[in-house]
Amino acid sequence: MHNLYIGIMSGTSMDGVDIALVDITAGKVKSIASKCYSLPDDIKQQLLTLCETKQTSLQDLGELDHQLGLVYAHHVNQFLTHHKIERNKIKAIGCHGQTIYHAPFGANPFTMQIGDANIIAALTGITTVADFRRKDIAYGGQGAPLVPAFHKSQLENPSINRVILNIGGISNITVLIPHQPVIGYDTGPGNVLLDGWIKACLGKNYDNDAKWAKTGKMDTKLLTKLLNEDYFQLPAPKSTGRELFNLSWLRQKLTGITLKSEDIQATLVELTALSIVQEIIKLSINTELPCELLVCGGGAKNPLIMQRLSALLPNWNVLTTSEKGINSDDMEAIAFAWLAYCRLNNIPSNIPEVTGANQAVSLGVIYQ
Structure with a gap:
């Protein structure tokens, strides 16, 4: 029985795309392999400009969402090839996506991560879990930290x-x-x-x-x-x-x-x-x-x-x-692999005392 999950994280620093492969058995995580891939310069620059200026067009935003999905999928496929891992042995990918705006305060709180998970699921052939933060916000939380x-x-x-x-x-x-x-x-x-x-x-x-x-x-x-x-x-x-x-x-x-x-x-x-x-x-x-x-x-x-x-x-x-025992470089990528495991098993994965949500829920949306 394979209990393999992949986590993808590209954080606020935008220093790369971290990919981690873990085994999760009875909730306990064992790290197997990891790699950090660089973000293409043009995409990184678009993201930095977007986060700094907070200005974009609908077309540019949609295209960037698509491009990031392609980047994530490409790196997962590279990772699997490099480590000679059969994709049918991976239960799910947990992808955080790239945060471009986080506004948990105000009358209409929201958070926005991009990197189309439909593309990741389609191009890797692996069930993908993404959009982890918005459900916590829907239950009155900040959507962070997870x-x-x-x-x-x-x-x-x-x-x-x-x-x-x-x-x-x-x-x-x-x-x-x-x-x-x-x-x-x-x-x-x-x-x-x-x-x-x-x-x-x-x-x-x-x-x-x-x-x-x-x-x-x-x-x-x-x-x-x-x-x-x-x-x-x-x-x-x-x-x-x-x-x-x-x-x-x-x-x-x-x-x-x-x-x-x-x-x-x-x-x-x-x-x-x-x-x-x-x-x-x-x-x-x-x-x-x-x-x-x-x-x-x-x-x-x-x-x-x-x-x-x-x-x-x-x-x-x-x-x-x-x-x-948990590689300091891979902590967040591993965490999103674990969050994908929780979603597939319908295990609550937020902590209301931490995020401010009014109840514990299983976070993430499943893309197949």
Whole structure:
């Protein structure tokens, strides 16, 4: 009996398409293989422009949705060929899609992910589950974050205070404290501003090993201005994205401040670390138990962010999730494979305390 699922994730950072193959038996996930494929430059640029300007035409939006579906399907087929896996052994693909707008507040809350799942199902011949977030919104939730339910299922430990921290474009935490309800939400920017700033200044997609940030000096005045953002004061549940934290936001905050570009990068690292830590120190933890911060996502590879987290949280053991058996690069792709498994088995996969939904439901739409 095959229990193989594929997860596809392309996150806020748009640094690529992560594909993960997992075995899921009785709800427990075992990672088998994974690969990150790059997004074609023209599609990535269209997505970045769309998220930044929030302007498009219906034709351009429809075509981008189609193109992304083709990209996802192509990479799944490449992945299967490379690993010599027969497609009839895969029970389902779970595809998050690419978020282009997330607006959970207001009179008519919505979230929008594109990447036509009909195309993925048609071109791979594999049942595809997608559109995970909107059902949670339909039940009064924020549609995010969804990965905490996966974290709870795989990483909860009754004798450890655990926080799972995903640093993608946006940073989010899942709080797993014994005998307390699970909470999880977006703390604020992860890599989105760091990647955007180095791209604008040096033309690079990201600051490899924080080498550029290390040449700069953190500026307290700018940090104070950056932290003076309403989002950081909001209570959970809350979620955010590029529609708030983007280069236009940063440039507005830089008004009246003159700094070297590398000093701005160093300050953005501190913003990422401090906005996370400010949330963690608010938690009511069981002081008799050890504390672990398990980090995943691209930010887990940033030595400066990891260093600052350890320094700012002296009572916490800061590790990557890889050290606990779930590859830190693949966490979200694996989570969407698990969400597809939940949908096919009609298992509730949101946590109302996390998203604000009024009930637990099985998320996702099945495309065959």
